Amino acid sequence: MTHANATLTPAGRLRLAKLVVEQGWTYARAAERFSVAITTVRRWATRYRLSGKSGMVDRSSRPHRHPNRLPQRTERRIVGLRVTRRWGPARIAYHLGLNPSTVHQVLRRYGCPRLKWTDPATGTRIKTSSRDKNRYEHAAPGDLVHVDIKKLGRIPDGGGWHALGRGTAQDNRVHARRSRAARAGASPSRGYVYLHHAVDDHSRLAYSEILADERKETAAAFWKRARRFFTAHGITVKAVLTDNGSCYRSRLWAKTLGRRVKHRRTRPYRPQTNGKVERFNRTLLEEWAYATTYTSEADRAAAYPGWLHHYNHHRGHTSLKGKSPIDRVPNLPGQNS
Template sequence: MNSHKNARLTFEGRKLLIERIAVMGLIPAAEAAGISQRTACKWRKRFAMLGHEGLIDRSSRPARTRTTVDAELMQRIERLRRKRMPMRRIAQVVGRSVATISRVLAQLGLSSLNAIDPKEPVVRYEHEAPGDLLHMDMKKLGRIAMPGHRVTGNPRNHTRGVGWEVAHVAIDDHSRVGFVQMYPNEQRPSVVAFLEAAVAHYEALGVTIKRLITDNGPAYRSKVFARACQALGIKHTFTRPYRPQTNGKAERFIQTCLREWAYGRIWATSQERTAWLPAFLAYYNARRPHSALGYKPPASRLGGNNLLQINT
């Protein structure tokens, strides 16, 4: 209860007032408390209706307030908002203040334009066995010739024209066992070479790749890559255009690689970064807990004991 500094009655004072009214009567008790007879009558009435809870301060906000927005106007405001009209523009169209429109939109749950378009439900899937589906993707990384100005703090320490290199990544849908190799580009020969290396890597772990999913990149759409998939007995499917969520496991694996390996520490050169890649993959596959696997490492999803193969 928040009483102002000049309040004649607090909660305890009101209880004392009720006790005095019972003993002395209404008028003497009001005079003793230094309040009017009307105020004392008010607190006696509240106590009679609600007991001691009636002696607690109530909000000064009125129970009912007059509004100039009727049901028809509220529906009009909602229609304009669902057409993605800005709040100030709606106020001009309907002839009300911006504050009124803001209050109405808050009541309708349309304060944010994001609320107009309902979010699509998250669809999660997982294939039953290792090798049933392999996710592939790639990520361009800037080459490192020397520690840059963001590391040293010296703006003169920067290199130009060093170029890029590409991390080609693959991750098994069921086990989440990942595989990464570095290539100089993202062209068709590199993509085909990585596919063959990935299939051989998973075969060494006792996993036969049956199906592959990639995005719609030119190299993945090429006839050379299609022939390579056919020769390996792999069914190749593509993600929906502009829908990276379809290949979400590969996208998430890339973010983990960037955070914990590629940009996880300061590298002197690109060669040093690449040299640490096998150690990172061994840690990721054999020891790092994965939230989607009940915080067990991906190797726990593979049949048999594949820790030796994973750590090599």
């Protein structure tokens, strides 16, 4: 990049124009002096006569008229379809009989972010540019809490197939036992545990319990304990985001939340909307559920509180720039020990 006093920057153009206009130099002499074309000298001299010193700066190359530009009404239809139906440029173009590249240019001109940069449920922008790796998050703890249930198969006494492998004697015994239970009409929930989660959007602080089922009574009681947990950390919950499970559509759940907590739901078949709790599920599977060999479900459950404490108080998150969730919570001194 040239400095401000280089030849034929605004300062150099001004010197050239003054030699021609004020001192009477010919175009050819000035062109030879500044090593430029005669047409260049003529252009800057003419601008100096018309606009003075202000005419020495670069002008926009944008044309004054756009004879082939789309009518404003069509551009508004493009933006409207993007906002209301979340269509991409190609689909909008086919619907309106336009070229996809034309639609893309209109969306860029109006500042419409890419669909993958927006929240599927609310349309809120969750990414600012291709270089920005930080996902969208709410500004303060408690603005939104993600609630979800993760169904996890129980580990049989003696270990499961993750530890011993498929087709082993232990694996065959487990299958036979489950088959007998199914024929006897035992409840399917007996073969699973249900992890109920509540994850704060801003801090990623998580409250989680291993429970026996996903009924509405269980979910409601869990939320009461989760709310007390967040309150103890100085967090006032303002909104809760859940999927469309039956327990979250019940009147009991709405009554438990109360009028002061807004209930938001994810779009059907779009788990990305509840992305932070889905990421929490992935983390616990990798770092707790299948991180080591457990000989029973009781052994794995006993390790969960310690792992959860580590997650909240000591585990650094890349999305938090290496901080732990408790570092972003207005907690009391010494609470994050």
